[in-house]
Amino acid sequence: MSNNVRGPTSALTEFLRASGITPTTVARRAATRAQQQAAAGPSGTQVDDAVGAEPSETRSAPSGRRTRTRSATAAGYNSDDLDADDDAAQEEEEKPAVKKRKLTKAAEAKLKAKEKAKTKGKAKGKKGADEDEDDSEEEEEDAYNALSKMWSGTGASPAKPPVGNFEDCAKCEKQFTVTKYTMAANPGPGFLCHQCAKASGSDPFKKPAVPKRRKAPADKRSVVNFEERRFPTLVSMCIQLITKHIDDVEALGDIGTMNVDAISKALSKNRGLTPQNATLFYNITNTALTLYDATNLPSPALTTLAHLNPNLTTLRLDFCGHLDDPAMNILSTGLPALTSLELLGPFLVRTAAWKDFFTSHPALTAFRITQSPRFDIECMRVLVDSCGQGLEALRLREVGKLDDAFCAEVARIAGMQGEDKKLVEIDLADPSLSCSEDAIIEMLEATGASLRMLNLSKHDLLSDVFLEQGLGAYTRVLEHLTLSHLPLLTDAGVGAFFGSWANQPLTSLDLARNAELGNEALLGILGHSGKRLEVLNINGWKDVDEKALRWVGKMAPELRRVDVGWCREVDDFLLRDWMVGDGKGIPGCAKLREIKVWGCNKVTAKCPKKSGVSIFGVESHSVS
Structure with missing residues (x-):
């Protein structure tokens, strides 16, 4: 070429x-x-x-x-x-x-003839040598053309052209410069430009994968949970048998309604609930129905649920991602007696369907939804206008459009109910963006007098001011409080708040993942609510020391469940003092049933154990 x-x-x-x-x-x-x-x-x-x-x-x-x-x-x-x-x-x-x-071909031929005449005895060998020399001279004289002829694509495996040369692409026929990344066409002959090489599925610039070094076996950490195992009861064995043969639901006959909830929980462990076996839980006489995993129930199956359970007053559907507008409209018309609705994951329900449901159920007393990105302020206004007078429980958790306007609508519910306030539960946790501190304080001013349960987790704009001017000023009968993931709370501020709070002692408190809290906050909590506290979560309080933790065994006799994960000073001796006491003034928590110690490296597999107490998250080192 x-x-x-x-x-x-x-x-x-x-x-x-x-x-x-x-x-x-x-x-x-x-x-x-x-x-x-x-x-x-x-x-x-x-x-x-x-x-x-x-x-x-x-x-x-x-x-x-x-x-x-x-x-x-x-x-x-x-x-x-x-x-x-x-x-x-x-x-x-x-x-x-x-x-x-350099001598021409004719001159070389004359010289070869003279040499042949002088050496007739060696003519045959000399002739072969001269021919080889002639071939080499020709290649040396025209080596560039000879190389071009060699890699021009005539052979089965053509040699790569010199780097820097110009070449025509075998596919697009455009001229390109040859580099060390140039790839041969497959099938040949010729070579490809970089664009055509990439288009064919090969990356000419891809570096060869570096072989991974095999790491030496390291210490592996195994997590041990100490949970008491008892001999299964006859009821539990029957439930396991039913769940195993749940697809033969027609052959089971009437199993009664006493253990339907237990069977539903057992099926949710492996997502075994299907449209075929869901009829086991349907009955025209049902007033309450809970399905803990409705992942495999499509929209027509949820429509069937409404038709076969027309007298429901309480409905809970977890993982109901297939619930859409047609199915929601059937729930609106097919369940006229419904007063409590709890949904986890109604992603597909739109604004119009929510509005129709609220207007068709003015007697609604409890509305709890989690993860509903299409629930907006218009839906909230219709909910308050239609059901506000009798609403007792409201959960809008992980609602993406939650903002200060929602807080104002919640406050309007208290205004509609007047002196006979019924709203006892508010859950506005895990918003996309935190509501402002002033908006939440105004909401508590209107609703705090009747509140018994409040969850404002991950509203990261809340600080110690909210505790003093919101909770401290307007709540008196609160029993369950959850304020996790609030980075602006301080140890001194929380300790001082619980030391002066006029509210009755709490039975459940969750202040997890507030890394700034420590000794003062824990001692303030125990001084205020220790005698009635049943559930305590201080997961992530890394700076609380052992001395303050020991006061839990002294001041929380009713404690049943405690989570002290990632508290650095928790060890085997502290768990022993909580469970059985130390005999020196610490009586321990006699009703304790569950301890979570995830991330507590000082708790070993040899930690003390007590009958009836489950310990979760014990980390022990073992070499495999």
């Missing part, structure tokens, strides 16, 4: 070319001079053989051999010579006209 490759030219070459001095004119001048010397006498014969014979012998050379000559150059630029055309004029002027050149 031919390549129109030209290298950089010097200023002298450009000047000669502008003056009309080109390789063609120089070649003609040299040929004329050689002819004149040949006609002058015998002395010019040798010159003609060495120099001037090139044009004539080139014309008489066999067509099967290619030679680099000036006559070929004169016909046009050739990629074999690259910049030889530009430099020829400068070489002609700087060097003598007669110069030693």
Whole structure:
């Protein structure tokens, strides 16, 4: 193949070319001079053989051999010579006209004939050597063309062209520069540009994957849970048998309603509830229904639920992602007696369907939803207008559009109920963006007098001011409080708040993941609610010390469940004091049933155990 490759030219070459001095004119001048010397006498014969014979012998050379000559150059630029055309004029002027050149093919043939005549005894061996030499001379003389012929794609596995050369893409036929990343076409012949190589599914610039080093076996950490295992009761064995053969629900007959909830929980462990076996839980006499995992129930199956349970007053559906507008409209019309609705994951229900449900159920007393991105302020206004007077429980957890306007609507519920306030539960946890501190304080001003349960987790704009001006000023009968993930709360502020709070002692408190809280906060909590506290969660209180933790065994006799995960000072001896006491003034928590110690590295597998107490999250080191 031919390549129109030209290298950089010097200023002298450009000047000669502008003056009309080109390789063609120089070649003609040299040929004329050689002819004149040949006609002058015998002395010019040798010159003609060495120099001037090139044009004539080139014309008489066999067509099967290619030679680099000036006559070929004169016909046009050739990629074999690259910049030889530009430099020829400068070489002609700087060097003598007669110069030693490489022997032509005819001269080489004459020399070979003479050698053969002198060495007739070695003619056969010499002939082979000369032929090899001739081939090598030809390759050396025209090595560039020979290489181009070799990798032009005629062979089964063509060699890669030189880096920097120009080549035509075998696919798009565009000219590109050859680099070390150039890839051969498959199938051949030819090579691909980088764009076509990527389009074919191969990345020419991809580095080879470094083999991964095999790591030496390290210490593995195993988590041990100490939970008391009792002999299964006859009821539990029957429930396991039913759940195992749940697909044969028609053959089971009437199993009664006493253990339906337990069977529903057992099925939720492996998502075994399907439209075929869900009819086990349906009955025209049902007033309450709970399905703990409705993942496999499509919209038509949820519609069937409403038709087969028309007298429901309480409905709970967890993981009801298939609940859409048509199914929600059936719930609105097919369950007229419904007063309590709890949904986890109603992603597909839109604003219009929510509004229709609220307007068709003015007697609704409890509305709890979690993870509903389409529930907006318009839905909230219709809920308050239609059901506000009798609403007792409201949960809007993980609602993406929750903002200060929602807090104002919640406060409006208390205004509609007047002195006979019924709203006892508010859960606005886990919003996308925190509501402002002022908006939540105004909401508590209107609703705090009747509240018994409050969850404001992850409203990260709440600080100690909210505790004093909100909870401290307006709540008196609160029993369950959850304020986790509030980074602005301080140890001193929480301790002082519980020390002066006029509210009755709490039975459940969750202040997890508030890393700034420590000794003062814990002692304030125990002083205020220790005698009635049943559930305590201080997970993530890394700075609370052992002395403050020991007061839990002294001041919380009713404690049943405690989570002290990631509290650094919890150890085996502290757990023993909580469970059985130390005999030196710490009676312990006699009603304790569950302890969570995730991340407590000082608790070992040899920690003390007590019958009826489950310990979760004990980390022990073992080498495999």
